[in-house]
Amino acid sequence: MASMSGIPLQVDVPHYTPANVTREALDFADLAIIDLQKYGTDDGRTELAAKVFEAMSTVGFFYVINHGYSQAQADRMFDIGDVSFTQVDAEEKKRYAGRMKETGSHQGYKLRNYWHIDAGVHDQVEAYNLNRDVSMKEHPTALRPYLPEIEAFGKHYHFKVLYPILRLLAIGLELPEDTFIDIHGYKSVSETFIRFMKYYPRSKEEEDKTNNVWLKGHTDFGSVTLLFSQPVSALQILSPDGKWRWVKHIDNALVINTGDAMEFLSGGIYKPTIHRVVQPPSDQRVYTRLSLFYFALPDDNVKLIPLSHSPVLQRRGFSRRCEDNVAPTMEQWRKGRTAAYGTSELVQKDNGIEEETINGLRVKHYR
Template identity: 65%
Template sequence: MPSLVRPAVPHYVPPPVTRENLEYADLAILDFAKISTAEGRTELTAQLRDAMKTHGFFYIVNHGLSQADNDRMFDIIDVAFSGVPEEEKSNYFADIKHGGSYQGYKPREYLIIDGGVRDQFEHYNVNHDVTRKQHPLAVRPLIPEIEAFAKFNHLQVLYPLLRLFAMGLELPEDTFVNMHNFDAVGESYVRMMKYYPRSAEDELKTKQVWLKGHTDIGTVTILWSQPVAALQVLMPDGKWRYVRHIENALVVNSGDAMEFLSGGYYKPTIHRVVQPPEDQRNYGRLSLIYFAMTDDDIKLIPRVESPVLKKYGIQRRWSNDNEAPTMEAWRKGRTSTYGLVELKKKEDGTEESMVDGIPVKHYN
């Protein structure tokens, strides 16, 4: 990120890594040091394609942001929660249910998890256009750094990844890049998130699940790895496995919009958040995420010109492309209903809601 004047803020000390023997997912590690050469991009394309055809999560290392910059961003996250009074946060609540937008704060106990238990996490979301909304007083001096961080994620991580996704479908490299204009109207955003410990009663009622298994709304999700072990991915064998923490690594997955655009070739990753292991249960869990979505006006239809899709076939979640949603319609529909509507239980054990006539599954 470019050099900026950095206001003094308290330093956040992350929790220690768990010592418990957990069952971790074996995830591919993409080395972005190879992204600058044609040979490297070919190798990374194959890695990405294999990862997306198995479990959908992968790591990125050597992405260009230093550990010191990473640490600084977690200092900033902590300010958004511990540095802003509760009464002030209420002035910046996101218009989730009616506006279908996460921009601003989502307060604790807003979503229904299971068994009548509400969530115990909050998040503060900043659009890639940081001028879209006003920010809390303590956060305002930090906005230039948050904007630089958003640009780094969008231009230096997302764009190279989107080129790899396109190459995997044998499409022109900028096919997906051209749908994710940084200056266009859209909802790509930085999410600062904090999970709080829950009561033993709530853990029992929810079977230790903090956030049900789900897929993400957009195209690509970029999670900055943190030490509290709670994120799990649903593996092809039907088992949930933990995502291991790697210092200064990115944990990346694709979402619904990428599935739509790729005609089902790139499956959205099913993941959830559960109670941390015993030696980490008394810590808060800070997360830093960049959620990428296409420009709002992009219609989420398959790239039928792809030679790969012509060979392997196209899977649509609707009967014809005229019924396909735009990115704006899909993210508003998902956002305004997630955790806020009654789910229909299915025979396979999943739960389901409908968005724009398309079934959205939740995994318990």
């Protein structure tokens, strides 16, 4: 449904009321802030590319502000996301449940208790995942009136946010600006997707058994993850000094990180930072935690090998996860990671590290 101007008409939606920001003194990570208002000039892009390169080659996370959505528009997307959980009953959720293990695709619901966390405890997380092309499959009845807005959201963040970030990442490697854009086609065969995700409070017994960890430390498997900052503190990153630090909420900001695919392509220069989700601080523990993501993946047929012609890779040296002739495609990597996550048997290592093998390569999880 669209207006004469092409802008989706808005259908009434119940309002999701977020929690207040925590008042606890947490050890927050010091992350760079990328202001996309500066992207429109050559000098601005040069400045931003340097900041992005520094962030991605060290910490692996940064914020983006002035990304084109107002606070009111962002709030409405959270309202729509909440419809996935509060306006769809359990039976309908089961009908639209994803088959991650069988298909290697996230599309559909990830129901609660699907992922094993630790000591026999399973997750209390629901997620609804939609391909950026929302017409690829049918969706729950309550969500259908909002599909034009969801599609417009995905299109905006693909072209107006992801593409500028990909250009900045290419500039940082002294590659042609469209290097990464050329392998992230909006209409290409890819699993780039939108995710609504809701964390529910857990019992004290579950918290004790898992040492308050809700999702183990992991890397994302795609190229770039765009996460809307939201006020319930729970996301932590493993800092270069080996300490877990909290990611601070900034109103109407995006939290950006790179994943495995960008590590493969950049020869290890862009770091897929390990991050986890833990129990929120005491003044936020009664609240649900609603999250909104845009997960970008290269096209399925992209071979995940270093862009060794980059002058930066040639000067600095680079690493390979494997030999080029046996490197996975994006399709192979995302199917393997998706099917295994939270369900595979992990091998215990030292210092709280667990491992699994995907496409012959080791993937680490951090307790």
